[in-house]
Amino acid sequence: MTDSFKPLLNDIVRWCLMLDGRYDPGKGLWLWGDIGTGKSTMLEIVRDFCRIVRPPISYRDQRMTRTMRKDKWEYGFRITNASLVAGMFAKGGYPSIEEYIITCRQAFDEVGRECIPTGFFGNMENVFQYIIQRRYDLRQGDFTHVTSNLSPDQIGTVYGDHIYDRCIEMFNFVEMSGISWRQN
Secondary structure, X not given: OXXXXXXXXXXXXXXXXXXXXXXXXXXXXEEEOOOOOOHHHHHHHHHHHHXXXXXXXXXXXXXXXXXXXXXXXXXXXXXXXXXXXXXXXXXXXXXXXXXXXXOOEEEEEEEOOOOOOEEEOOEEEOHHHHHHHHHHHOOOOOEEEXXXXXXXXHHHHHHOHHHHHHHHHHEEEEEOOOXXXXXX
């Protein structure tokens, strides 16, 4: 880790601990930046750290998906690749992506790399425009997290200005820029 990365890590730790700081603990994280800068890895670290430091979720407070069967379960979230979700829509339509909309904690990896629009029996949909809108409508107490190469300024171009406007309310935009950490 470079010294220039430490302030960003400090800000994210403060968000995880729900302390005042650069990022609003009541919003999800939109990690964006160049390829190979650790966005997906950072999201996994955030998920694992939040399981330790954030309070558990109560069944009475949250909607259940068919995989959630406990009365209480730790704070956590599923991380799903955006292309996989778009592919599920292509195979099964709207019912096949409903669990990604109603799950109380959900993260999407590589948003902006999915097929846009995605077709299902002649119905064409910008799947993440639809998902973000629906998650915005249901957001009370819910979190959505995203990794993307899309900057905040590019969200409106890909998903529309109304989605960009909702993203401002839903997310802390966290830039992770620099050279790729991947070895050639």
